[in-house]
Amino acid sequence: MLRSISVERLSSDWSEHEYDLAIAAVGYERRARYIFETYTINARIKAAAGFPKQQVFEFQENSNWFEANGFAVVTVSDHDYGSWLASRIALAPSISGRADKDSIHLIIDISSLSRVRIADIITTLRSSVVHHEIVVDFVYSLAAFTPPPSNQSPNTHVGPVSKAFAGWWEEPDRLLSAVVGIGYEQDKALGAVEYLQAQDVWLFQPESVEKQYTSALNLANEALLKTIDSRHHFSYRVHDPMDCFSRLRSLVDGLAIKSNVVLLPFGPKLFVLCSLLVAAGRDQIAVWRVSAQTDEEPVNRIGSGHCYGLTVRFQAPIAND
Amino acid sequence: MISRGPSVFESINARALTPSQVAQTFVPSSHFVELCRRRHSIVLGPRGSGKTTLLKMLQPAALEAWQHADAQDIANTIDFTAIFVATDISWSEQLSVIGLGALEPEFTQKLALACFTTHSLKAVVTAFQQRLGSRHTTVQRPVRRVEIKPSVEALIVSEIAKVWRIEGIAPSFYSLRQALTRRLVDIRELGSRESSLSTTGRQERLASTAYLHLPFLPAAASAIEIFEDALEIPEGKWAYSFDELELAPEIIQRELIQSIRSTDDRFLFKLALNPFTTNTYLLQSALSPAPGQDFDQISLWYAEKRVAHSFCNDLWRELARQSGVPDWSPRDVLGASYFESSEEDTESERGAYAPGSRWAKRFQALAGKDQTFRSYLDRRKIDLQKLHLMDEETRAAEVRKIAPIVALREFYLRGDNLDDQALQSIRSRKTAALYTGADSIFSLTEGNPRIFIGLVGSLLLTARGRTSSTVPPQIQAEQLLAASEKFLATLRTIPVEKTNESSGVGVLNLLRSIARYFHDDAVKDEFKAAPVGGFTIDAKTPDGILQVLGQALNAGAIIYVPDDEGKVILTSLRGKKFRLSYLLAPIYGFPIRMGRDIALSRILGIQQTSPLASDSLALDFQEKD
Numbered sequence: 001m002l003r004s005i006s007v008e009r010l011s012s013d014w015s016e017h018e019y020d021l022a023i024a025a026v027g028y029e030r031r032a033r034y035i036f037e038t039y040t041i042n043a044r045i046k047a048a049a050g051f052p053k054q055q056v057f058e059f060q061e062n063s064n065w066f067e068a069n070g071f072a073v074v075t076v077s078d079h080d081y082g083s084w085l086a087s088r089i090a091l092a093p094s095i096s097g098r099a100d101k102d103s104i105h106l107i108i109d110i111s112s113l114s115r116v117r118i119a120d121i122i123t124t125l126r127s128s129v130v131h132h133e134i135v136v137d138f139v140y141s142l143a144a145f146t147p148p149p150s151n152q153s154p155n156t157h158v159g160p161v162s163k164a165f166a167g168w169w170e171e172p173d174r175l176l177s178a179v180v181g182i183g184y185e186q187d188k189a190l191g192a193v194e195y196l197q198a199q200d201v202w203l204f205q206p207e208s209v210e211k212q213y214t215s216a217l218n219l220a221n222e223a224l225l226k227t228i229d230s231r232h233h234f235s236y237r238v239h240d241p242m243d244c245f246s247r248l249r250s251l252v253d254g255l256a257i258k259s260n261v262v263l264l265p266f267g268p269k270l271f272v273l274c275s276l277l278v279a280a281g282r283d284q285i286a287v288w289r290v291s292a293q294t295d296e297e298p299v300n301r302i303g304s305g306h307c308y309g310l311t312v313r314f315q316a317p318i319a320n321d
Numbered sequence: 322m323i324s325r326g327p328s329v330f331e332s333i334n335a336r337a338l339t340p341s342q343v344a345q346t347f348v349p350s351s352h353f354v355e356l357c358r359r360r361h362s363i364v365l366g367p368r369g370s371g372k373t374t375l376l377k378m379l380q381p382a383a384l385e386a387w388q389h390a391d392a393q394d395i396a397n398t399i400d401f402t403a404i405f406v407a408t409d410i411s412w413s414e415q416l417s418v419i420g421l422g423a424l425e426p427e428f429t430q431k432l433a434l435a436c437f438t439t440h441s442l443k444a445v446v447t448a449f450q451q452r453l454g455s456r457h458t459t460v461q462r463p464v465r466r467v468e469i470k471p472s473v474e475a476l477i478v479s480e481i482a483k484v485w486r487i488e489g490i491a492p493s494f495y496s497l498r499q500a501l502t503r504r505l506v507d508i509r510e511l512g513s514r515e516s517s518l519s520t521t522g523r524q525e526r527l528a529s530t531a532y533l534h535l536p537f538l539p540a541a542a543s544a545i546e547i548f549e550d551a552l553e554i555p556e557g558k559w560a561y562s563f564d565e566l567e568l569a570p571e572i573i574q575r576e577l578i579q580s581i582r583s584t585d586d587r588f589l590f591k592l593a594l595n596p597f598t599t600n601t602y603l604l605q606s607a608l609s610p611a612p613g614q615d616f617d618q619i620s621l622w623y624a625e626k627r628v629a630h631s632f633c634n635d636l637w638r639e640l641a642r643q644s645g646v647p648d649w650s651p652r653d654v655l656g657a658s659y660f661e662s663s664e665e666d667t668e669s670e671r672g673a674y675a676p677g678s679r680w681a682k683r684f685q686a687l688a689g690k691d692q693t694f695r696s697y698l699d700r701r702k703i704d705l706q707k708l709h710l711m712d713e714e715t716r717a718a719e720v721r722k723i724a725p726i727v728a729l730r731e732f733y734l735r736g737d738n739l740d741d742q743a744l745q746s747i748r749s750r751k752t753a754a755l756y757t758g759a760d761s762i763f764s765l766t767e768g769n770p771r772i773f774i775g776l777v778g779s780l781l782l783t784a785r786g787r788t789s790s791t792v793p794p795q796i797q798a799e800q801l802l803a804a805s806e807k808f809l810a811t812l813r814t815i816p817v818e819k820t821n822e823s824s825g826v827g828v829l830n831l832l833r834s835i836a837r838y839f840h841d842d843a844v845k846d847e848f849k850a851a852p853v854g855g856f857t858i859d860a861k862t863p864d865g866i867l868q869v870l871g872q873a874l875n876a877g878a879i880i881y882v883p884d885d886e887g888k889v890i891l892t893s894l895r896g897k898k899f900r901l902s903y904l905l906a907p908i909y910g911f912p913i914r915m916g917r918d919i920a921l922s923r924i925l926g927i928q929q930t931s932p933l934a935s936d937s938l939a940l941d942f943q944e945k946d
Contacts, residue, residue: 154817188810192814194810295825
């Protein structure tokens with residue numbers, strides 16, 4: 001049985017919590033260790049998973065840092081990531097001494113995770129076999145501005161972010177609505193909308209404390225922005241993911257009454273997280289990604305000093321009588 | 322931001338429109354007349370070419386609502402009932418992952434087939450409902466209407482429900498549709514449940530679910546027979562119409578293609594497909610039945626731009642009517658093309674080339690800065706002072722033929738030699754202005770209704786908001802450039818399969834290499850009367866590149882120029898001739914006319930015969946558009 005989800009604001013004292021499990025990503029960007037390096041996170045189990053490809057820039061330094069700071073570091077493929085995470089979660093109640101408690105508490109840094117892995121995290125948490133409620137603080141380090149990549153490698157994947165988020169249309173010939181979180185890669189959102197042949201398009205545009213993103217976003221999406229009615233165009237504050245989640249959910253709830261909905265979360269990973277949380281467990285909503293995958297040009301992003309997040313409760317399954 | 326009314330995405334895609342909504346703006350083409358014939362048809366066309374609209378317009382509800390001047394005559398020729406089956410890429414993705422990838426492929430395919438069958442049967446019910454019509458709907462003309470009593474509806478539904486393995490529903494067509502919708506949910510749940518169960522016994526469990534094994538066409542045929550018998554109407558033809566057939570499960574595709582050759586005369590099949598497919602069933606089909614004998618091939622593209630202009634003019638009139646503009650001609654609003662003689666010049670053909678005329682100045686200007694053009698003139702013994710004195714035949718052969726190339730070249734060489742800076746400014750509005758004017762804009766749309774409606778529709782709205790009918794070239798250029806960039810964004814998104822032979826080669830960067838070659842041949846290299854404007858895919862082209870070209874063809878970015886009008890289904894691209902979509906011209910600056918064609922391998926700088934290692938492609942595949 002899959003768990004239901006509730007989403008809350010991340011409390012301001014999140015870094016002082018006692019966690020049962022901390023999950024980090026060993027990526028190639030400096031930002032991958034920013035949160036755990038900046039905050040002293042108290043967690044009984046610490047685990048970090050690296051990517052088998054694109055081990056460039058800070059990958060080795062990140063790996064060394066996590067190892068030196070009490071993380072069990074492994075390199076896992078996307079295919080194995082969900083089962084690796086499930087095994088860490090399964091260990092948490094006993095190792096943390098919470099086997100007889102109601103809930104276990106996780107912190108997961110999504111800053112350097114791929115969309116595929118964030119989706120797998122949601123899927124894994126929803127289907128976790130542990131008996132406890134699982135409370136996860138998803139945290140995110142906003143990157144300092146770097147210009148968008150000048151070269152875009154050809155896409156090798158345009159489709160559902162994972163099988164679990166492919167959605168399911170009860171009426172395949174209904175209107176197709178695309179809800180797009182725009183990013184700053186040139187015309188990527190426009191291309192995705194056109195590829196899907198969506199007839200109804202809604203935009204979510206991030207507003208960030210890193211002001212350079214705003215002009216880059218407007219430039220990269222100029223053609224799309226010109227074609228979208230202002231009533232279909234929302235801004236969201238990257239520093240207020242709860243508000244973003246609420247607005248996204250209420251829009252999608254309304255759209256799903258009479259259309260099939262595909263979410264296209266470009267831009268900050270927090271919007272990816274919000275999209276996945278909105279779609280989780282709802283067949284009439286799909287989440288897609290557009291990616292050159294390992295051909296994408298790596299960029300060594302660094303943390304801007306701003307951290308945000310969401311708390312998500314994956315409620316314990318109700319036992320059958 | 323100021324509200325701009327409905328998004329273009331809502332107005333130019335027929336997929337989600339009801340039949341009567343499609344009919345409101347439908348402009349018939351010769352393709353539609355062909356499709357209305359009592360024959361099997363395979364409609365081939367790239368994205369946006371109007372496949373969905375054409376198929377939807379065959380439905381009784383669309384024909385009943387259609388108000389065009391030719392509507393009655395065309396509707397009278399249709400003596401079948403169309404059953405429209407839609408699909409789309411997102412649904413196709415869902416069918417491919419039933420059971421979350423945990424089931425064996427044979428079971429995933431079985432469930433996907435059951436879904437598609439269910440969806441197709443639901444379309445049959447929709448067609449029944451359209452035949453019955455609604456007493457409260459005003460129609461232009463009744464089309465194949467039948468009367469029904471409630472008791473007969475109950476009888477039909479209960480009999481069909483038995484055949485389709487549906488139990489416990491109210492005796493109405495509405496309930497029948499709802500039951501089929503629920504069945505789609507049930508199949509999804511079945512897949513999910515099976516994914517968490519042991520494989521042991523799976524075969525038996527699925528075998529015991531009767532509705533999973535409904536044979537697709539016989540199930541539809543039985544329902545039609547029940548419908549006709551109960552209503553005591555003569556046996557009629559039913560045109561099963563499948564949009565985007567390449568997205569359907571392959572077993573369905575095979576069955577439909579094979580059915581075209583069957584002797585069962587209850588069904589006609591109207592199948593819409595991309596121009597290019599690698600599926601072998603079509604290869605077999607293309608080899609076995611002769612197009613024209615077993616089925617009509619209807620290709621929705623125009624290798625020769627002029628052929629599309631008649632349809633473009635019809636679309637213009639309909640758009641003008643919808644936009645509420647007066648009876649302005651395309652020339653009134655968009656003016657003359659940069660590449661043609663202006664109104665005042667054409668008062669007399671001779672005058673167009675007289676000293677001081679626009680064309681004479683262009684020829685003179687180019688001769689003044691282009692040594693290769695001067696050499697060309699010398700070789701051809703053309704005296705620029707005497708262009709107007711030539712006899713008409715000579716002027717047509719020697720002057721008018723090269724005039725568009727002179728105009729393009731003179732534009733790019735104006736002021737300076739073409740250099741990197743000029744290349745960087747290639748996207749400027751100034752460059753796009755080259756392609757403004759009615760004739761050029763019609764050519765750039767390629768007769769593709771979606772592109773035409775998006776581009777020309779917005780230009781007409783601009784015209785409506787102005788005091789004079791004319792839309793200035795700079796405004797046309799802006800909107801032209803926006804349309805081209807939107808097209809580029811789509812091309813950039815198309816995913817490519819990663820192979821050793823095409824590593825790093827996407828649709829867009831491959832096209833850019835070709836487009837730049839065309840530009841350079843027309844503008845930078847030695848002047849020639851017929852620069853390269855097409856390419857033939859030769860034996861040296863690697864297989865990986867072929868796949869990318871196939872996607873470009875299906876996206877409408879390259880246009881097939883058939884040497885044999887009888888064969889337009891392409892199962893192999895090798896040996897075939899293509900040109901680039903003219904919608905790419907405002908970005909890359911190449912002539913919008915059919916030119917010489919050369920081998921693709923020459924354009925791409927490929928030396929050896931395929932297969933070819935990726936690192937030997939002498940291409941600059943950078944994404945910088």
